[in-house]
Amino acid sequence: MIAAILTLNAGSSSLKFRVFAREGLALLARGAVSRIGADAELVAELTGASQVRSPVAGGDHAAAMQAVLDFIDAHDEGWRIEAVAHRIVHGGTRYTRSTPVTPQVLVDLAALIPLAPLHQPHGLAAIAAARRLVGEDVPNLACFDTAFHAGRDALFTHFALPEPLFEQGVRRYGFHGLSYQWLAQVLARDHPELHRGRVVAAHLGNGASLCAMHQGRSVDTTMGMTAVDGIPMGTRSGAVDPGAILLMQRSFGMTPEEIEDLIYNRSGLLGMSGRSNDVAALLTDGSAQSRFALDFFALRCAQAAAAMAVSLGGIDAMVFTGGIGENAAPVREAILRHMAPLGDFATLVIPANEECMMAMEAAALLA
Structure with missing residues (x-):
């Protein structure tokens, strides 16, 4: 049995996934459900194998999540999903590092929807689907695109607006943090x-x-x-x-x-x-x-x-x-x-x- 980690990146009409071995993080499988809400289709592959394409019944992220799990069940080689990691675009000021998903975390992230209206609702939908379909005993982890930028000097987090607005959350957060965090890892290793x-x-x-x-x-x-x-x-x-x-x-x-x-x-x-x-x-x-x-x-x-x-x-x-x-x-x-x-x-x-x-x-x- 191979301990594995499932990563999910939910967009408005897509759900991208990858499966990694927990030890060594070898990539085991990858794919995506596209056109969620229309003629949804899963395109996926095991590492080193040919692509699998199949239509997805249902028009929401829960149906897409079910299609991903069905693919894993049908094609895995003794994997056991031990955690599900979700890309969440906005963590606000409270979440400055990846964090396990709890009911309070979900409430806090829902409150940030106005700051990321194209992304936040879909990330939350993917969490809800994963918790229901993978099982409550498998931990879900929220990984934030804003977290990498936490801790910057105040000169780089303010707008030229009155301070009370800053305290109410009108500030510069920054995004694509997971991508920049990866670049920092690669640079530290190779350059x-x-x-x-x-x-x-x-x-x-x-x-x-x-x-x-x-x-x-x-x-x-x-x-x-x-x-x-x-x-x-x-x-x-x-x-x-x-x-x-x-x-x-x-x-x-x-x-x-x-x-x-x-x-x-x-x-x-x-x-x-x-x-x-x-x-x-x-x-x-x-x-x-x-x-x-x-x-x-x-x-x-x-x-x-x-x-x-x-x-x-x-x-x-x-x-x-x-x-x-x-x-x-x-x-x-x-x-x-x-x-x-x-x-x-x-x-x-x-x-x-x-x-x-x-x-x-x-x-x-x-x-």
Whole structure:
């Protein structure tokens, strides 16, 4: 019997999973249920084996979770799930490290839904499904995207607003922490001299941000109170003048719900190009709008990198990760061209592995 850890990353219409051996964290299986709420389908594979594809009956995360467990039951090689680790986007100020899920934790995380409306409800739905279907005796662990950024200096956590608002939670939290925590682990293992230095890390995917790291700790980051802030993303706007939001509401008659949908779902690369949020598609398309969207994205990333370098007092390395950061060489090259005034620094591409980071956290909890 192999002691195993299941990791879950729930999105609005997807549930990604991986199964790791508890000892050594070897990857045993991986897959995802996509199009939850429509024609949901499971695509999964054992390590070294061919893919399995099957339709998923039911239209919610519970049905997706059942499909994942059915796959594991049908294809495992004597695995025993000893913990389930969940990616939870927002931990607020209370949860600054991974934590076992309790009824009180669930109440606290539900209260944070307004700060991460696209992510938090689905993470909680995955926890509920796992607790019911895997069994109450198997511990669930909440791993937070905000936790890595806890403990930053107050200069990097405030907005220029009255202090009572900060005390009420209107502050800069930062996200993609599991990805940056993994990068810090890899740098410490493979590039210890850079790990000790001033690193600007860029997690560039459909969600995107940059982080200033020194000695493996977060100093500053581009995202603020919510995961829509900072640089442009696939469908999210990134930073927008607050006055523009007020104008949309007061003069254009847009409701808060319509504005939320605009800045989360219809902006970024998709909104600017008018075509797609997929960088590979935009590079292939080559239209003036697509080129402009990519040029704008690269410029904003470079400007953000310069800001992160200021927070660090210089830059020793630029590290790219995420779907765009790892696979879109023309975008990386454009960002680096804009960063030429910063002088010489090392450039690395490190594959993202938030799931392994979550499994490491779960293994530590079990130990």
